[in-house]
Amino acid sequence: MTDNSNKVQPQSSIMKEDSRNHLQVLNAEDMEEQLDQFLDPVLSFRRSAAGPAKQMSALSAKEQQFGLHWVEVIALTNAEMAYQYAAYFSEAVQFLKHDLDAVESWTIEAISAFDERGLQLCIKVLHNTKEFSDNYFKKQHGIVLDDIKKLLTAFVCGLNGRSLKIEAAELTCTDTETIFLPDIVSDYPSKEDNFFYFKLLTVYQWAQNWFGTWRYDLNEKFNQFDDPVKALKLFHCFETIRLLNQIRYELPGFFRQAENFLGDYQKLQTMTLNDSQEWQNVFSKLSEKKAKVDETILLLDQYYSIIEAHEFSFQGDLLPNKVQDMRERRLKNEKNLFREALARLADEKRQANPEIIEMDRTGPVFDSILTEDSDMPDGMSFELTLDGQVIVPPDDVESLMSSIIQDIGEIPEEYLVAAGPGKYVTDNNSSVKKSDDVWSGAYHEDGAYFYDEWDHVRQHHRKNWCVVREVKVTPVYDDFVQNTLANHMGIVKSLRRNFEALKGEEKLLKRQINGDDIDIDALVESYAELSMGMELNERVFTRMQREDRNIAVMFMVDMSGSTKGWINQAEREALVLLCESLEILGDRYAIYGFSGTTRKRCEIYHIKHIDEDYNDKVKARISGVTAKDYTRMGFAIRHLSALLEEVEARTKLLITLSDGKPEDYDGQYRGEYGIEDTRQSLFEARQKGIHPYCITIDKEAGDYLPHMYGAANYVLIEDINKLPLKVSDIYRKLTA
Numbered sequence: 001m002t003d004n005s006n007k008v009q010p011q012s013s014i015m016k017e018d019s020r021n022h023l024q025v026l027n028a029e030d031m032e033e034q035l036d037q038f039l040d041p042v043l044s045f046r047r048s049a050a051g052p053a054k055q056m057s058a059l060s061a062k063e064q065q066f067g068l069h070w071v072e073v074i075a076l077t078n079a080e081m082a083y084q085y086a087a088y089f090s091e092a093v094q095f096l097k098h099d100l101d102a103v104e105s106w107t108i109e110a111i112s113a114f115d116e117r118g119l120q121l122c123i124k125v126l127h128n129t130k131e132f133s134d135n136y137f138k139k140q141h142g143i144v145l146d147d148i149k150k151l152l153t154a155f156v157c158g159l160n161g162r163s164l165k166i167e168a169a170e171l172t173c174t175d176t177e178t179i180f181l182p183d184i185v186s187d188y189p190s191k192e193d194n195f196f197y198f199k200l201l202t203v204y205q206w207a208q209n210w211f212g213t214w215r216y217d218l219n220e221k222f223n224q225f226d227d228p229v230k231a232l233k234l235f236h237c238f239e240t241i242r243l244l245n246q247i248r249y250e251l252p253g254f255f256r257q258a259e260n261f262l263g264d265y266q267k268l269q270t271m272t273l274n275d276s277q278e279w280q281n282v283f284s285k286l287s288e289k290k291a292k293v294d295e296t297i298l299l300l301d302q303y304y305s306i307i308e309a310h311e312f313s314f315q316g317d318l319l320p321n322k323v324q325d326m327r328e329r330r331l332k333n334e335k336n337l338f339r340e341a342l343a344r345l346a347d348e349k350r351q352a353n354p355e356i357i358e359m360d361r362t363g364p365v366f367d368s369i370l371t372e373d374s375d376m377p378d379g380m381s382f383e384l385t386l387d388g389q390v391i392v393p394p395d396d397v398e399s400l401m402s403s404i405i406q407d408i409g410e411i412p413e414e415y416l417v418a419a420g421p422g423k424y425v426t427d428n429n430s431s432v433k434k435s436d437d438v439w440s441g442a443y444h445e446d447g448a449y450f451y452d453e454w455d456h457v458r459q460h461h462r463k464n465w466c467v468v469r470e471v472k473v474t475p476v477y478d479d480f481v482q483n484t485l486a487n488h489m490g491i492v493k494s495l496r497r498n499f500e501a502l503k504g505e506e507k508l509l510k511r512q513i514n515g516d517d518i519d520i521d522a523l524v525e526s527y528a529e530l531s532m533g534m535e536l537n538e539r540v541f542t543r544m545q546r547e548d549r550n551i552a553v554m555f556m557v558d559m560s561g562s563t564k565g566w567i568n569q570a571e572r573e574a575l576v577l578l579c580e581s582l583e584i585l586g587d588r589y590a591i592y593g594f595s596g597t598t599r600k601r602c603e604i605y606h607i608k609h610i611d612e613d614y615n616d617k618v619k620a621r622i623s624g625v626t627a628k629d630y631t632r633m634g635f636a637i638r639h640l641s642a643l644l645e646e647v648e649a650r651t652k653l654l655i656t657l658s659d660g661k662p663e664d665y666d667g668q669y670r671g672e673y674g675i676e677d678t679r680q681s682l683f684e685a686r687q688k689g690i691h692p693y694c695i696t697i698d699k700e701a702g703d704y705l706p707h708m709y710g711a712a713n714y715v716l717i718e719d720i721n722k723l724p725l726k727v728s729d730i731y732r733k734l735t736a
Contacts, residue, residue, distance in 0.1 A: 023061035055090035112463035142186025172316030233309040456676035466635040475620030515541030552649035558658035559593035564627035594636035595628035634677040
């Protein structure tokens with residue numbers, strides 16, 4: 001839900017109260033008359049609003065007006081959806097205990113389902129009111145994965161091993177690249193406990209990856225038994241015991257907290273250790289610090305016909321087929337990538353030591369040396385050698401080695417052969433489309449970002465409404481940058497002087513304990529206090545201190561069709577002067593363009609990443625900036641805000657360079673809808689600590705920019721020829 005202070009109230013004819021602030025209950029006949037106004041397009045001699053009207057007539061006046069309001073709003077999108085909503089509304093009110101906040105959540109979920117998947121899924125949500133009600137009230141003390149997904153992802157990234165994604169799914173499991181978790185946990189009475197249980201589920205699935213559960217083809221093993229399903233369950237039980245003990249050794253603090261959530265495991269341990277020699281042996285073997293998956297497999301062979309498996313609430317499912325497919329693709333891909341990396345390392349050594357010709361005859365000789373390493377799950381790690389000398393591989397090669405070892409337990413000999421001149425083509429490349437072709441053929445959304453969009457009529461977001469892709473700007477290697485610098489030589493010199501001065505600015509700090517000069521005001525106050533019998537204040541000095549410019553800036557450049565021609569020329573010149581100025585200043589900055597056609601084709605154009613050097617390639621991208629399609633702005637602000645949010649900086653700016661107001665090919669986004677969505681996206685950016693600002697050349701900007709950005713957060717440049725100078729000057733003032 002968004003802060004009500006930022007909402008634009010809907011212009012509905014319903015939900016009006018009389019002068020005494022009371023609502024009148026409508027009877028069935030009056031209710032039907034009201035519904036007929038909104039549902040007329042879908043009513044016929046076989047279907048009328050009489051049924052929904054009769055049901056709604058039994059509700060309170062407030063509930064009636066609430067329902068009529070939403071029927072009216074939904075009818076603006078789809079009349080059939082509005083009819084279905086009216087038909088199920090009274091039942092929803094009953095199931096949701098007359099809690100209108102809950103009914104509103106049900107309403108928004110149904111609308112979002114329509115937005116994402118169409119009418120059929122929407123009707124399914126409306127029909128399954130009981131299921132929604134159960135989940136809704138669980139959420140009152142439960143935790144929803146979407147709310148903590150980012151936090152859990154960061155948490156699991158802090159653990160050892162390859163990076164793992166977090167996704168919601170019906171089954172709790174892992175495919176060795178993603179951890180799948182339930183969309184809600186509400187088994188415990190407090191949110192704190194439910195959150196920790198999410199962490200326990202996450203750590204257990206991570207442990208399968210880190211401690212080698214999937215080092216072998218488990219399907220092949222289970223198929224050796226007369227009942228493979230029974231074998232899988234017993235293996236899962238034994239492996240859970242091993243993994244919990246490995247977590248106990250690796251994360252002792254976490255394990256102590258987790259003990260309160262391991263009741264079924266502790267119960268099994270207590271019962272079996274007293275009564276069963278077999279279970280005693282199992283716990284003894286699998287509790288050892290160096291226990292590997294090999295021990296689990298040996299115990300499976302030994303006790304398959306003797307011990308019955310126990311299932312633990314937190315263990316989820318083992319899906320060997322899913323893992324094996326993922327693992328085989330990854331191993332093949334990583335072998336090729338690793339051999340290519342070795343070829344690069346050999347080339348670097350050859351270039352650094354041109355006198356070495358032996359390598360040219362025999363080829364580079366790579367090897368891996370096993371060394372003790374307590375941080376690794378097997379207690380060992382591998383060092384890479386080149387021609388007998390230990391080398392420190394780059395981070396990307398080290399990550400590759402870590403992933404291979406995690407899957408196999410070693411670096412196989414066949415991996416240690418540098419790729420020849422014919423580079424391998426990895427599996428991933430076969431399915432990657434060129435940036436210019438991502439929209440051709442049958443539409444699909446693989447690899448896209450999804451962003452909500454604000455519907456000011458509904459007063460809610462349309463969930464995952466905009467499909468966003470980052471598209472490459474084709475570099476143009478010409479003389480544009482050099483010509484721009486030559487044509488604006490005087491401006492460039494002036495900007496460089498101004499930015500050099502800004503870089504060297506110092507701030508006078510007063511009332512210091514020591515410093516370069518006397519603070520007269522502080523000295524007078526101190527003398528007065530001393531004469532009154534108070535202690536002498538020692539803070540009577542001034543000191544100059546250079547301020548640390550901890551600033552990160554994202555420039556959002558309008559690449560819509562209306563910028564074609566001289567506006568595009570001025571934009572590109574402004575970017576060149578900006579980059580030249582910012583290189584002097586040392587501020588971190590990124591540049592992205594934006595354009596698109598409808599919500600299904602929202603495009604972000606990468607010109608310069610935040611930590612990318614200002615090099616010839618970036619200059620060529622600036623030269624390659626061209627006018628594209630329309631100016632749908634909300635998605636661009638949300639995407640660039642998300643990128644900027646990941647940057648560590650004290651001050652974060654999002655500066656938009658545009659020639660007009662938000663609009664798109666579809667008529668809905670034009671006018672008030674687009675303005676309100678952009679305003680909402682800017683509000684969301686401010687909530688993230690980002691300061692938006694707009695530089696525009698649209699002479700009508702005064703009609704809409706104050707509402708979107710605020711009166712002090714935009715500037716109109718009427719003379720387009722002054723844009724290059726003004727942009728740099730405005731930036732200097734914003735960051736001074």
